[in-house]
Amino acid sequence: MTGPGCCRAWLAALGCGIVEAGQATLYGFSDLTVGSFLMAERITSLHRRGMASPRLTKGRSSEPHAVYTVTMVTCGRLPLFAWESASRHVISKIRLSDVEGSSRTHAWVVMPNHVHWLFTLGTSDLSTCVRRFKSRSARAFNSARLKVGPVWQAGFFDHRLRGEDDLRAQARYIIANPVRAGLVETICDYPFWWCQWLSRDDFECDIGAL
Secondary structure, eight states, X not given: OOSTHHHHHHHHHTTOOOOOTTOOOBXXXXXHHHHHHHXXXXXXXXXXXXXXXXXXXXXXXXXXXXXXXXEEEBGGGOOTTSBHHHHHHHXXXXXXXXXXXXXXXXXXXXXXXXXXXXXXXXXXXXXXXXXXXXXXXXXXXXXHHTOOSOOBOSSOEEEEEOSHHXXXXXXXXXXXXXXXXXXXXXXXXXOSEEETTBOTTTSOSOGGGO
């Protein structure tokens, strides 16, 4: 099946049911590509445990100025950020966190149903920083859609990094997510990522340039 109805059919089959006529165009990916991504995500999720606690992973403490990578997943793993307007809300709240001093971002990527964020923690603790980001982005998302309801799955995954080499390796891993997921062939084809060491203007779509 191809054409405008293909993505809607995939989403309906997955139980998503959120694609409506008149919504913003998907990134420009083919319907089949998005559908395949969502099917793989749904199959994988059947073998995963639920999201971690809203608090830090047990036994781990939050340390100011430490570097963390955080992953946050949409409620029900629905592809809520498969539209440009929705992704912009997430991006703006990451930037706001930096402006306020809660974080200093090194890299991020907004996927259709989850976000990876690599940053140095500021003065607040990690749980507060992430909770504030999720709350703000959810309010902005719902306000734009004139709807209410959960946007994010409860909790988040966190990992503390150590050393410059580890930091750069994690950044490469994060921004390569759209390629590994099969959404695009090269990272330059994907619009919603940022890394402090890379610019679309000064490298040739090669994450090895990091």
